[in-house]
Amino acid sequence: MIEEIGTTEQGELVVNLGPQHPSTHGVLHLVVTLSGETIKKVEPHLGYIHRSIEKMCESLSYRQFIYVTSRMDYLSSHINNHGCALCVEKGMQIEVPPRAKVIRVLMDELTRLASHQLWWGAMAMDVGALTPFFYAFREREAINDIMEETCGARLTMNYMAPGGVAFDLHPDFQRKVKDFLAFFRTKIDEYDELVTDNIIFQRRMEGIGYLSSEDAISYGCTGPTARGSGVSCDIRKSVPYEVYSQVQFEEVLETGGDCFARYNVRMGEMRQSISIIEQLIDNIPGGEFLAKTKAVLKLPKGEFYSKVETARGEFGVYIISEGGTTPYRIKFRSPGFSNLSALDHMARGHKIGDLVAIMGTLDLVIPDIDR
Amino acid sequence: MTKEELKISVTELLPSASFEEGSEWTTVLTGPDGWDSFARQVRSAPQLDFDYLFCVTAVDWKTHITVVYHLTSTVHRHTLVVKVKLDHDHPEVATVSGIWRTAEFHEREAYDLMGVVFTGHPDLRRLFLTDEWKGWPLRKDYEDPVNMIKL
Amino acid sequence: MGSSSLIVLFFAGVAFAAGGIAAARFFVKGTKNRQKGEAYECGIPTSGTPWNQFSIGYYLYALIFLIFDVELVFMYPWAVAVRRIGMPALVEIVIFLFILFMGFLYAHKKGALKWM
Amino acid sequence: MNQIPLSHILFVSTALFFIGMYGLFTRRNMITMLMAVELILNSVNINFIAFNKYLYPEKLEGVFFSLFIIAIAAAEAAVAIAIIINLYRNLHSIDVEAADEMKF
Amino acid sequence: MDVRSQNNGNEPFPGEVHPTAGGGILVTKLDEVINWARSNSLWPLVFGTSCCAIEMMSTAGPKYDWSRFGFEVARATPRQADVIIIAGTIVNKMAPVLKRLYDQMADPKYVIAMGACATSGGPFFYNTYSVVKGADHVIPVDVYVAGCPPRPEALLHALITLQEKIRSGN
Amino acid sequence: MAFLRTYLSDIYHGARSLLKGMKLTGYYFTHRKEIITQQYPDNKAEMKLPERFRGEVVMLHDENNEHACTGCTACELACPNGTIKIITKIETSPDGKKKKALDTFIYHLELCTMCNLCIQACPTDAIKMAQNFEHSVYDRSQLTKNLNKPGSKIREGVE
Amino acid sequence: MLSIENITHSIDVWLYGTFNPTAALLLESLIVGLCAITLFAVLGLVLVLMERKVSAYMQIRLGPNRVGPGGALQTVADTLKLAMKEGLTPDGADKFLFNLAPFMVIVVAMLILVPVAFAKGTQIWDINIGVLYISAVSSLSVIGILMAGWASNNKYSLLGAMRSGAQIVSYELSAGLSIISIVTLTGSLRISDIIDSQQDGWWLFKGHIPAMISFVIFIIAVTAETNRAPFDLAEAESELTAGFHTEYSGMKFALFFLAEYVNIFIVCAIAATLFLGGWMPLHIGHWTAFNHAMDYIPSSLWFIGKTFFLIFVIMWFRWTFPRLRIDQLLSLEWKYLLPLSLFNLLLMTLISIKGWHF
């Protein structure tokens, strides 16, 4: 009797959310099957920002390809670059000078802070509160200014280079970072006041989008998404790189598995990042910031895999080299890709409004998924 | 489990497997036959317990295609890399999406970009590209005179 | 003004809306193309029509609302008169509301006020 | 108002009544039939109000009657729609003919 | 359907591109007023595909605050928007969507191509199989702004440039 | 009774949390000094960009209209996305030696990602990043630039 | 003293003095109509600008400040632009209803203006069922939204309209009960009577805690009824792009937009009338000097001041709170507001019968 596509069963409605939709944070396309307001199925359609980065990288040299990776997860562009640099260094067996190591970690954590701030604002916007977005951007702009001063750009800095970092820190860096931390410590309490403690917000988050720890592992979720389900998966702890083994910080774990748990993990991570930066900011060793490398980098034949913890989870770089100046095949294991695959599982049975909240707490960056 | 111990347990499960040296993780080379049951066993065997598949990569070696699975156990914290060697023209391998849910998307990606067919996959369709796309862009012999401007 | 104000305002509203819409008609020559008239759905061609059966959990609220709405209607004259009549009015309304409240509790207990 | 004789108002209400009747006869769909019934009830209400106004302007009985009619109409509509929905759930149709098969 | 067909020049792309019309019956004075109104009330469509969208959000943010110009009424539906800011890469799969969104906007409508990707494909010009080499292959663009991403001031500059264009009456 | 207690305390806590949020926004509403907006086109005069900010690639010319580019194409090779095209010519110096020299330095601003790799690659520091960011144009062909000024030549002594 | 009452009165006298009654009535109608239209336009312009400025200041930014002095002409430009924008009708839509819906909401918004007392003696028609009239007419607006949502033939529109339908009808109950609880005190539905009864103090203060509770409930309910955040599910941007007016463009959209703001104005005016004494100046007990001073402020200013304060509060809500989910929204009404307001009404009745209020 009902022959139109679009209505599968009686009373069900198939709605496209995205690719142009305010809550998909870019161009994710979700085909949502609804019964009334209740979600029966969510089917992500990807590829609306598939830029063939992996193919491109096959024709870029080891110095050049790093910059493309900042365009994947542009909110953790630094950390992505870091992962790539680590992988090249692993292949070339370059010893990174200690100063560069600390600078890298500092920048990573600042990036993580900026990313989480943006997430906080955007997620609050998704659930309908518009003002937090602006407060988040105020703090983010402070970080951007610091970044711009040292790296020369606001978002896609291209600051990492195989063997260290491209420039030395700006002389004002330490002072500004300290000022910022002092400022941000008060603001993060405001975040709690405005959003975390808000009853509407809590009710919108609690019990929504439950993901058990087994499912989280099975779906390959990482980062705050998995840690919200109690899965310990912080690469900074489990496979420490750079100076992460020397700083004190906690892996924030929540066992709720719902949106609120994921939210709390990210809020906790912001505080941890602050403490990491505070520990390191006064202890930047002197010396070189960039190891001496050959002008043209050639990785030996073989396979190299390195992973880092971005703001969204485990970012893996898998380089297969045939010994030339360009990678033979390169694969980026992006955290968002796996996290997204759990979306359908999490969203079933909830309302449309919850779908938005769940996506908000997954913190998807679509180019990171599509590559 | 150390690398050596891992090797022993793997050989027990899959006698035909060979090992590749020189990388940081235990690397197993195998063909498409038996991969399915092997995967099931490494997932369920309590001393192995590879519950977390973190990366699936398809590589075009011009003569053949390998699919590389990176596995980790969140319990034992050991890592295993399995490379499944497939025919270049008709790459086919059993799906593991029933064992690790994350594989569903990763396999679709490999199918989309490399043309590897995962038999038994619940929903093997193009993932990133449009349905009417021709060819497997990540293969080395892929040519696209219209869209690809070579530098 | 008396009741004629209703008619006046009715026409004022119509004139206001019509004037605005007509101005746009007059000044803007819109372009036409094949996709302009199609429904917007985030840039993807829609499939199917929303004018189908559409299961909603709202109707129970509407049902209960209707009952309460009638109750509300009876309360307006009551509220006007309550001060003049005094205590008996209170008693009457307590009975009235009590009976209705039983229904409300019943609805609550049956989960009619839970989202479906 | 005084220029309009009562019979004109009654004329309107009668017409409305028969329009409702016509709808009730022709429609097979329960919801539309319900709508026709609402029209009929309204025509009755018009009569009550008009009689009250024209014949016993000092009394309020007509007002009360229509007030109660409206209340009862609302209750009736609510129950009717509940029944329609239930029927629809069971038979996937709200045609009156389909309702013949109703088993309970 | 993808942009390849357009590149080949065979198959027509869905929907036709028309120059934005301003109407020819207006007297100049009225024209000026209308252009003033249009230029000062550019409501952007919520449309960001990738990294540039973040800078677009920064422009909306408190520090750069495009609401000073009256741009802040970002509409999620193309029916109510006046300008698309193409913030980010357009890939072949997205191109029909972009085209469709543009087509569905009510006239008059304007387009700003923000960033290297939208102007020309930018970093993804060479060796990619899926990126549209410039959004103007898909829809007519009024203002291009280079940068990767352009800083918020650069976007504001682009918006001011667009305002000037509208005000000058073409 | 316990039900009523939780019911009322729910309301109380809910209302309190809402009021707390309103207090914060109310605070910002009444404190204008917290506003951090910069007024871009009006603040051009005092706007100071950090010196490392990368706006576009420029070639340095001195007062004699001379630059330091040898036309070695190192920058072209270093650029990941083909932004730079160097066209060289063979120049005969007065003493009859033939030398490769820069003819045109084509720079596609619309492609450039400001990644700084060309600058790092240049052996003679002939090019550098400028801070100009106002690149809006109506026609994208205006973004393709010729970096060496007309009639410029290479500075003496640069190899 | 220049007050609106005197002006309207003198116009009235002049009209009936110079023309014959029919012509005078026609002219008066014309003037009233024009005034209403002007009021609409001005309200739209001012309220939208106010919203944008308020939001800007709460969000630590400046807000529109470049068009006209301090951005004052921003909304003028917006309105002009919208009027000069193409008004689309989608092909698949039910064209008749699609175009009828904006008329419906605007006419409804116009009609609600009838009993609002803008200043002392300035009322279009002091209708005897005053507040009941308002709740009756405003219940019509839900039909306009349902019509718009259905006729658009768009899934988001329909979902938005359904939500808004459920939401508006539900919250009508609490709003109605709050009104009734004040009516028990005043004993009249007529707006002028309600204002007169507050001569010696506003009901908000005279009616003790029950009045405050019903005030709060009323504000919450009308926020929901006008589809304002945090109850803006009908146009929840992050879920349904633009909700029921997704397919509307140009002036037709502007009419919805305008009707929303006019409705806010009206409900705030009603709240001010019921609880804050309408145009009544603030009088405190026996402070005669103070009361006299207050009397010097024109009544229209009092009215506008109170109304805009309430509008500000509603805007404040919007820019602070996240949106509720549809089931939470409904359970807030049915589990909290409705029982509370029923209970509150009984308390209020007791107070009014016993004369415990001041």
Next chain:
Amino acid sequence: MNASAVVFYILSAFILATGLLAVTSRKIFRTAIWLLFSLTGVAGLYFWLGMQFIAAVQVVVYVGGIVVLIIFSIFLTQQSGKDLPSPLRRRTVFSALAACIGFALTCLLLSRYSSFRVKESDYDFAPDMSISAIGNQLLSTSEHGYVLPFEVISILLLAAMIGCIVIAMKSKPGDK
């Protein structure tokens, strides 16, 4: 004919025309909208008669309640985009005929009594009286009071509410 009479005739025409559309329209959603207009017209008629209270009640209950409920149930049970099946020609003709005849007969009857004319003075009970008068009489326990029906209405509403919930929430026989 004065203005008030004109208003009456316009209103009546409106009520009848929209009523007729409501029973003949083929699109079910439009049917509901026409019904709505017809009911609003009836409210207008009450207004014209000076019965503001009943007019408001008509709008609140019919328009704000019943029509909304009808619209919801349309969405739930119909393909609101599809045209309703047109009724059998025979049945249409027959019903139209029956309605016409009935109407004609009633009119005939009515015309006999067309002499109901009311003295003008009788209208002048102050309209404001009405609402409080209604309230007073509604609550009065005297002979003419309506307090008993008032309470009975609440029982009726209770019954209706419980009935609705019981009926509407009854799930399919198949699924538990």
